[in-house]
Amino acid sequence: MAKKRVVSATINGEVVEFLCEPRQTLLEVLRDTLDMTGTKEGCSNGNCGACTVLLDGRPVVSCLVLAMEADGSEIRTIEGVARGSHLDEVQQAFLEGAALQCGICTPGFIMQTEALLQANPNPTEEEIRFYLAGNLCRCTGYDKIVRAVQAAAQKRLATT
Amino acid sequence: MATADKRPYKVIGTRPVRHDGADKVTGRAKYGGDMRLTGMLYGAMVRSPHAHARIVSIDTSQAEALPGVRAVVTSADMPAQGDRVVELGEGAANMRHLTANILARDKVLYRGHAVAAVAADNVHIAEQAARLVRVEYEVLQPVMNVLDAMRDDAPILNDDVRTESLGAAPQSPDQSRPTNIAKHFLFEKGDVAKGFAEADLVIEHEFDTAMVHQGYIEPHNATALWNTDGRITIWMSTQGSFTARQQTAELLRVPVSSVKVVPMEIGGGFGGKISVYLPPVAALLSRKTGRPVKLQMSRADVFEATGPTPGSHMRLKLGVTRDGRITAGEAWIAFDAGAYPGSPVGMACMCVFACYDVPHGRVEGFDVCVNKPRTNAYRAPGSTHVAFAIETIVDEICEKLGLDPLEFRLKNASREGTRRVDGPVFPRIGMVETVQAIRDSQHYQSPLAGPCRGRGVASGFWFNVGMKSSVTATVNLDGTVSLIEGSTDIGGTRTSIAMQLAETLGIAAEDVNPTVVDTDSIGYTDVTGGSRVTFATGIAAVEAARDIQRQMVQRAALLWDVDPAAVKYDDGRLLGPAGKQFTFKELAAEIHQTGGPIIGSGTSSSATQGGAFGTHCVDVEVDPETGKVQILRYTIAQDAGTAIHPSYVEGQMQGGVVQGIGWALNEEYWYDDRGTMRNATYLDYRLPTCYDVPMIETMIVEVPDPQHPYGVRGVGEVPICPPPAAIANAIYHAVGVRMRRLPMSPPNLLSEILQRFQD
Numbered sequence: 001m002a003k004k005r006v007v008s009a010t011i012n013g014e015v016v017e018f019l020c021e022p023r024q025t026l027l028e029v030l031r032d033t034l035d036m037t038g039t040k041e042g043c044s045n046g047n048c049g050a051c052t053v054l055l056d057g058r059p060v061v062s063c064l065v066l067a068m069e070a071d072g073s074e075i076r077t078i079e080g081v082a083r084g085s086h087l088d089e090v091q092q093a094f095l096e097g098a099a100l101q102c103g104i105c106t107p108g109f110i111m112q113t114e115a116l117l118q119a120n121p122n123p124t125e126e127e128i129r130f131y132l133a134g135n136l137c138r139c140t141g142y143d144k145i146v147r148a149v150q151a152a153a154q155k156r157l158a159t160t
Numbered sequence: 161m162a163t164a165d166k167r168p169y170k171v172i173g174t175r176p177v178r179h180d181g182a183d184k185v186t187g188r189a190k191y192g193g194d195m196r197l198t199g200m201l202y203g204a205m206v207r208s209p210h211a212h213a214r215i216v217s218i219d220t221s222q223a224e225a226l227p228g229v230r231a232v233v234t235s236a237d238m239p240a241q242g243d244r245v246v247e248l249g250e251g252a253a254n255m256r257h258l259t260a261n262i263l264a265r266d267k268v269l270y271r272g273h274a275v276a277a278v279a280a281d282n283v284h285i286a287e288q289a290a291r292l293v294r295v296e297y298e299v300l301q302p303v304m305n306v307l308d309a310m311r312d313d314a315p316i317l318n319d320d321v322r323t324e325s326l327g328a329a330p331q332s333p334d335q336s337r338p339t340n341i342a343k344h345f346l347f348e349k350g351d352v353a354k355g356f357a358e359a360d361l362v363i364e365h366e367f368d369t370a371m372v373h374q375g376y377i378e379p380h381n382a383t384a385l386w387n388t389d390g391r392i393t394i395w396m397s398t399q400g401s402f403t404a405r406q407q408t409a410e411l412l413r414v415p416v417s418s419v420k421v422v423p424m425e426i427g428g429g430f431g432g433k434i435s436v437y438l439p440p441v442a443a444l445l446s447r448k449t450g451r452p453v454k455l456q457m458s459r460a461d462v463f464e465a466t467g468p469t470p471g472s473h474m475r476l477k478l479g480v481t482r483d484g485r486i487t488a489g490e491a492w493i494a495f496d497a498g499a500y501p502g503s504p505v506g507m508a509c510m511c512v513f514a515c516y517d518v519p520h521g522r523v524e525g526f527d528v529c530v531n532k533p534r535t536n537a538y539r540a541p542g543s544t545h546v547a548f549a550i551e552t553i554v555d556e557i558c559e560k561l562g563l564d565p566l567e568f569r570l571k572n573a574s575r576e577g578t579r580r581v582d583g584p585v586f587p588r589i590g591m592v593e594t595v596q597a598i599r600d601s602q603h604y605q606s607p608l609a610g611p612c613r614g615r616g617v618a619s620g621f622w623f624n625v626g627m628k629s630s631v632t633a634t635v636n637l638d639g640t641v642s643l644i645e646g647s648t649d650i651g652g653t654r655t656s657i658a659m660q661l662a663e664t665l666g667i668a669a670e671d672v673n674p675t676v677v678d679t680d681s682i683g684y685t686d687v688t689g690g691s692r693v694t695f696a697t698g699i700a701a702v703e704a705a706r707d708i709q710r711q712m713v714q715r716a717a718l719l720w721d722v723d724p725a726a727v728k729y730d731d732g733r734l735l736g737p738a739g740k741q742f743t744f745k746e747l748a749a750e751i752h753q754t755g756g757p758i759i760g761s762g763t764s765s766s767a768t769q770g771g772a773f774g775t776h777c778v779d780v781e782v783d784p785e786t787g788k789v790q791i792l793r794y795t796i797a798q799d800a801g802t803a804i805h806p807s808y809v810e811g812q813m814q815g816g817v818v819q820g821i822g823w824a825l826n827e828e829y830w831y832d833d834r835g836t837m838r839n840a841t842y843l844d845y846r847l848p849t850c851y852d853v854p855m856i857e858t859m860i861v862e863v864p865d866p867q868h869p870y871g872v873r874g875v876g877e878v879p880i881c882p883p884p885a886a887i888a889n890a891i892y893h894a895v896g897v898r899m900r901r902l903p904m905s906p907p908n909l910l911s912e913i914l915q916r917f918q919d
């Protein structure tokens with residue numbers, strides 16, 4: 001077993017230091033070391049998107065990022081989306097639009113949507129579907145997810 | 161098209177935000193995989209690399225010697241079961257097979273079959289140790305195909321299996337030799353020969369469908385603590401905590417009351433999270449180590465070693481008169497059960513002709529063991545397979561006779577009083593109404609133009625079930641109600657149950673706080689499956705609300721000093737003589753002064769299958785050069801009885817349709833001849849993504865089920881049944897090719913298209 005190393009990253013605005021082995025993924029460290037279990041695990045090989053977080057603003061599947069690679073980076077997870085006790089527009093739209101059934105895919109979809117709306121505040125349906133195609137949902141058939149993204153985009157546009 | 165406006169309901173038909181929503185959009189909700197306990201160990205399974213082999217020896221010494229390893233278990237640690245058959249809530253199970261599926265005893269019957277398990281300080285050590293367990297195998301010939309497995313000279317999986325005859329099937333003559341054919345069903349109605357003699361047109365074809373998986377995104381998991389007092393606690397994601405408790409207790413041969421199952425949030429199930437795989441193993445590891453142990457499957461394990469739905473081979477024959485009336489039907493259906501008996505072929509036999517009034521029918525079914533994982537329920541189990549066969553034949557008949565496919569369905573549709581081929585007579589059902597809804601829909605009425613484009617329709621049936629549920633509800637002093645239930649919530653049922661309690665009490669949905677609790681904290685409740693929760697647990701919630709009403713009436717009578725008979729509960733108010741009145745909230749504030757807590761309880765056990773129907777319409781475009789099918793437009797009409805929360809009804813319809821689209825176009829277990837699944841990742845198995853599908857248009861039809869106080873019918877399962885057939889019909893109308901094999905993936909479709917050009 002290789003030696004553990006100290007890694008320092010900014011997670012949801014706070015500087016966090018943790019110990020990890022070279023073989024540990026960012027997903028494993030978030031969930032098992034830092035007890036941030038909001039980021040979900042569906043496949044651990046990059047296929048489902050449930051583990052999506054933002055790494056320096058870019059959406060990544062955290063199961064394919066080694067925790068050590070995150071040293072010095074800025075990470076945003078589902079736990080950092082709400083502002084205090086206020087849900088953000090995407091979370092609110094998912095709730096109001098019934099865009100989740102079992103909810104296991106939801107944190108990943110919300111993070112991917114945050115990245116989408118950052119890059120493209122007014123996406124078309126086609127653009128939404130393309131951007132979210134790496135996130136699997138087995139429950140909803142995607143209809144209400146796509147509509148929730150549209151609603152969140154409209155709400156944000158209306159308030160900015 | 162929900163018709164909430166015509167009803168007197170205040171809560172039912174509205175769309176409140178679900179009660180567990182905030183937890184689920186912030187990442188706070190705790191799923192099974194999120195379980196962490198002090199001192200917890202992590203486990204890993206040792207799995208067979210062979211599809212069929214005898215276990216010669218297992219040597220765990222190297223694994224045990226690895227630092228950080230705390231325990232290793234094999235089937236030798238599991239109690240012997242003998243020949244017991246036990247009723248497990250979702251049907252009877254042969255315990256000898258069930259235990260051998262948890263940890264293989266002398267043979268492995270599919271690749272991925274669990275052989276041993278390790279508990280260690282962390283998951284990496286556990287996985288490393290699992291690789292150090294030495295298993296010596298004598299490799300046997302696998303049999304992967306249902307027809308091959310039925311042959312006399314096929315390799316035999318289970319020495320103890322003899323053909324069991326069900327329905328009108330004659331006793332199989334040879335009970336001395338083992339066989340792979342575990343069950344033989346036969347259902348008959350009328351005189352089939354006479355029926356076919358009356359037909360002007362008889363169409364007969366054979367069909368094949370591939371094994372497919374439920375594909376829930378959350379892998380199976382279980383954390384177990386076998387305490388020093390002998391009590392076992394299991395934290396897990398399950399569709400049914402009580403059936404998980406019973407299975408675990410039976411497998412470990414401990415009293416059911418010594419096991420407590422704590423249902424964590426569950427990340428999808430669709431029938432696949434009813435059987436237990438990990439809990440008994442985690443419990444044994446916990447007993448050996450004295451510490452809690454967590455096990456979680458990898459995605460490959462989920463594909464290879466849980467309970468997908470069978471592949472099938474079917475032969476179907478339908479006779480009709482020139483003017484389009486069905487005279488007779490005959491079906492021969494063989495399902496691959498996987499390693500152990502228990503495929504849903506019996507249900508397939510009951511579903512195959514259920515949409516139609518078939519005067520003369522004969523249906524035969526076979527449950528056949530093959531070297532694949534033991535199959536399990538998947539959303540309307542068995543019905544999608546047979547819908548693919550019958551609904552494409554119906555389409556072909558309509559084309560040959562020049563009939564409109566929806567008019568044909570209206571003419572032959574099952575109605576109240578129609579007797580199914582397997583015997584039961586339908587109560588009030590909504591098959592006709594769903595066909596009418598599609599016929600009158602904007603979609604069906606609109607033209608479809610363009611090359612290689614086609615439109616298809618198909619219908620589907622599922623029984624739905626009732627079974628048992630319990631609910632308790634406590635009135636709080638502030639006029640809210642805390643609701644406790646045992647139905648695990650996979651798609652928003654906390655809210656659909658709370659809404660029924662709220663409607664009955666005349667309070668707001670937001671004033672009910674629903675909680676799903678463990679098996680020590682609520683009465684027995686059957687699985688979240690069979691489309692039963694909103695229906696049956698809903699009935700229990702209404703009963704609990706009525707119990708509260710009765711008690712509130714007594715309290716009001718006490719306060720007013722009148723006879724309780726003079727007090728009326730009316731829409732959230734208590735009305736007494738001479739204009740006396742309390743609102744629910746006002747009286748709730750008084751309950752501690754009038755006798756203390758008010759707790760209502762309700763159960764449901766007598767309600768039974770009410771029948772669910774749906775009719776779908778789809779437009780596709782086929783790329784004739786690649787065989788790729790694009791879904792252009794999709795509309796589903798389904799009878800929901802009464803839609804409690806229309807958004808979640810639509811969600812079930814849309815989700816079911818997209819699973820059906822995946823089954824139709826992409827998904828399949830892809831085996832090589834050694835019995836290795838070659839596509840055991842999401843990337844290669846290929847569920848539909850949001851880029852593959854359009855919006856799914858929904859039409860909620862409401863033909864109330866008289867068994868339920870508000871007319872609810874379950875909605876979860878039937879939407880998956882019609883899509884493969886509807887899409888096959890659309891493909892035919894697009895490119896003139898009749899597909900009789902699933903999936904209709906680009907290579908399969910392209911080869912049919914090329915064939916057609918050659919002919």
Ligand code: FES
Nearest residue numbers: 042043044049063
């Ligand atoms: S868990 Fe990372 S993509 Fe599935």
Ligand code: FES
Nearest residue numbers: 101102137138139
């Ligand atoms: S809501 Fe269950 S996977 Fe998306």
